Amino acid sequence: MIHATRAALFAALLTLPAALLAQYNAYPPSKVETANTTLLVDIDHRPATSLDGEWHAIVDPYATGLYDFHHVIKRNGYFMNAKPKPGGGPVEYDFSISPTLKVPGDWNTQRPDLFYYEGPIWYQKDFQHTSKPNTRTFIHFGAANYRSHVWVNTKSVCEHEGGFTPFDCDVTGVLHDGNNFVIVAVDNTRIPDGVPTLQTDWWNYGGLTRDVSLVDVPAQFIDDYDLHLVRTPDESSTNRTIEGYVHVEGAAQGATVSVSIPELHATARATVGTGDRALIKLPVKSLSLWSPENPKLYKVELAVSSESSEDTLEDDMGFRTIEARGTEILLNGQPVFLRGVSIHAEAPMRTGRAYSQQDVDTLLGWCKELGCNFARLAHYPHDQRMTRAADRLGIMIWSEIPDYWALQFDNPVVLEKSKQQLGEMIRRDRDKASIILWSVANETPVYEARTKYLTTMANTARQLDPTRLITAALLVRTEKTAAGSNKIVDDPLGNALDVLGTNEYIGWYEQGPAGADTTTWDIRYQKPLIMSEWGGAARAGRHGAADQRWTEEYQAEIYKHQIPMLNKIPQLRGTTPWVLMDFRSPMRTLPGTQDNFNRKGLISDQGEKKQAFFILQKAYKDKTLGKAE
Ligand code: GCU
Numbered sequence: 076m077i078h079a080t081r082a083a084l085f086a087a088l089l090t091l092p093a094a095l096l097a098q099y100n101a102y103p104p105s106k107v108e109t110a111n112t113t114l115l116v117d118i119d120h121r122p123a124t125s126l127d128g129e130w131h132a133i134v135d136p137y138a139t140g141l142y143d144f145h146h147v148i149k150r151n152g153y154f155m156n157a158k159p160k161p162g163g164g165p166v167e168y169d170f171s172i173s174p175t176l177k178v179p180g181d182w183n184t185q186r187p188d189l190f191y192y193e194g195p196i197w198y199q200k201d202f203q204h205t206s207k208p209n210t211r212t213f214i215h216f217g218a219a220n221y222r223s224h225v226w227v228n229t230k231s232v233c234e235h236e237g238g239f240t241p242f243d244c245d246v247t248g249v250l251h252d253g254n255n256f257v258i259v260a261v262d263n264t265r266i267p268d269g270v271p272t273l274q275t276d277w278w279n280y281g282g283l284t285r286d287v288s289l290v291d292v293p294a295q296f297i298d299d300y301d302l303h304l305v306r307t308p309d310e311s312s313t314n315r316t317i318e319g320y321v322h323v324e325g326a327a328q329g330a331t332v333s334v335s336i337p338e339l340h341a342t343a344r345a346t347v348g349t350g351d352r353a354l355i356k357l358p359v360k361s362l363s364l365w366s367p368e369n370p371k372l373y374k375v376e377l378a379v380s381s382e383s384s385e386d387t388l389e390d391d392m393g394f395r396t397i398e399a400r401g402t403e404i405l406l407n408g409q410p411v412f413l414r415g416v417s418i419h420a421e422a423p424m425r426t427g428r429a430y431s432q433q434d435v436d437t438l439l440g441w442c443k444e445l446g447c448n449f450a451r452l453a454h455y456p457h458d459q460r461m462t463r464a465a466d467r468l469g470i471m472i473w474s475e476i477p478d479y480w481a482l483q484f485d486n487p488v489v490l491e492k493s494k495q496q497l498g499e500m501i502r503r504d505r506d507k508a509s510i511i512l513w514s515v516a517n518e519t520p521v522y523e524a525r526t527k528y529l530t531t532m533a534n535t536a537r538q539l540d541p542t543r544l545i546t547a548a549l550l551v552r553t554e555k556t557a558a559g560s561n562k563i564v565d566d567p568l569g570n571a572l573d574v575l576g577t578n579e580y581i582g583w584y585e586q587g588p589a590g591a592d593t594t595t596w597d598i599r600y601q602k603p604l605i606m607s608e609w610g611g612a613a614r615a616g617r618h619g620a621a622d623q624r625w626t627e628e629y630q631a632e633i634y635k636h637q638i639p640m641l642n643k644i645p646q647l648r649g650t651t652p653w654v655l656m657d658f659r660s661p662m663r664t665l666p667g668t669q670d671n672f673n674r675k676g677l678i679s680d681q682g683e684k685k686q687a688f689f690i691l692q693k694a695y696k697d698k699t700l701g702k703a704e
Contacts, residue, residue: 304316402646452474501513609652
């Protein structure tokens with residue numbers, strides 16, 4: 076009977092409109108999917124139990140592990156971690172004998188059958204735990220693309236949406252002493268009301284793409300802080316003040332916080348007050364300001380104590396100021412030019428989502444080799460290893476959330492998702508001196524709802540962090556002129572930004588390389604401008620005439636003509652050509668040339684430097700591209 080009804084149901088299903096059908100093979104859409112998550116900052120300085128390694132995995136395209144055939148959430152879903160038992164009911168899954176996937180890592184480059192896979196995959200891992208008195212335990216995810224639902228010992232503990240920002244789940248109440256298990260359903264199905272939405276020029280790598288760990292903290296602990304250098308009229312002075320707050324979760328009445336920088340013999344103490352924050356004012360003498368030339372990091376010690384408990388935390392932080400003044404960008408009060416490059420989190424050589432120290436050292440090593448003091452991390456927050464390394468190497472950073480192309484800008488649910496990702500990005504990396512710019516969007520269509528949405532985002536970023544500059548990568552209008560073309564920067568979103576980012580592809584998507592020679596720029600804002608994307612593609616090792624597309628010579632020709640054009644833009648204060656390294660994209664299918672890679676890299680995914688790499692390197696090393704003032 077049941078089967079007959081189900082057969083009838085499936086028959087009925089096949090006639091349902093696509094949108095409704097979509098519901099039946101993935102999570103229900105259009106609901107903010109982040110619940111019960113927290114975010115402990117500076118997690119990489121806390122003692123933790125790593126859960127990285129091999130996890131059992133079940134590929135579940137129909138979400139059978141969660142929904143019954145009427146699409147109702149099951150009570151006995153895969154989160155129960157059941158096993159077939161002799162004489163028992165038909166259990167049709169068993170993690171313990173299922174293949175494994177490495178964590179961290181995307182699933183697409185781990186198994187050929189998952190290369191194009193988009194949908195839910197269930198991860199399962201056993202772990203040991205011993206509870207301690209007065210202690211809370213969190214499971215921390217560096218990132219999981221795109222939506223994830225977490226169960227521990229069959230109990231649902233949290234859900235998260237967004238593939239590039241960290242989150243934690245409090246598991247204190249569901250842990251046992253001894254054997255435990257965690258199950259995470261990760262679904263990288265692209266959804267219209269997602270951030271990003273359906274189309275991206277990067278591969279939709281799915282999975283537990285960054286570290287997973289268990290973190291124990293005292294019942295009263297530090298979960299967030301802001302410590303920044305106060306701007307002063309005399310920015311060169313080394314006798315300065317560091318200000319901010321320390322937020323204490325579970326703060327006891329009268330708990331006191333201390334912030335110390337031993338190397339500077341400086342300590343500030345404050346009582347936890349309103350909003351469980353202790354306000355910090357720390358005068359320091361002989362402070363060495365962070366800059367690309369002097370990426371000085373100080374050991375910072377934070378502590379909260381009360382009669383009942385104490386929590387301590389360390390961080391490695393640099394102190395600098397960044398501001399915009401007219402059309403200049405000032406680092407520690409001095410005009411600066413941002414010699415940069417755009418980077419995707421694609422792993423060099425092995426390809427796939429980058430996460431490891433080796434991935435980071437290779438990518439930023441190439442940046443240094445190129446002569447960069449700046450990098451645009453596109454189009455989403457990269458692994459924290461990247462921003463830590465930028466702090467150490469002295470590379471200033473543009474960090475961005477994937478408000479990319481045509482989001483549903485008129486959908487308030489989507490705005491909440493963007494705000495959530497923005498909040499997580501800023502919270503994780505607020506302590507990084509290298510980060511000077513928060514970007515709230517890339518190449519979004521100019522219309523009223525979009526400008527309203529992104530203006531809200533820019534203002535939200537400014538509220539969350541008034542110490543950094545807010546930007547976005549804008550499209551520019553082109554007018555034909557007698558001489559050639561005129562690029563007009565008058566996107567209304569420019570009003571809400573501190574620094575303008577503009578993308579152009581003269582020589583690739585429009586005109587030939589020499590088109591740059593006859594292109595003028597009409598920028599309708601007295602603000603600093605970063606040319607956030609420019610360039611063209613080449614297959615490494617392919618050579619030919621300078622007017623032959625896909626050759627290194629053609630790409631080099633674009634760079635040769637771009638540099639003089641860029642130098643004619645009076646308020647140009649930075650450049651981040653597209654892109655440091657070739658990266659995988661489903662939009663790039665030309666066989667034998669692209670093979671699912673965007674080939675605009677200055678370096679191939681296998682590390683081959685193209686001619687354009689050396690042209691840009693020379694311009695950066697000789698400082699013949701760009702002026703700070
Ligand atoms: C766009 C976009 C990038 C894309 C690039 C390209 O500008 O921002 O994400 O990869 O162009 O077309 O190569």
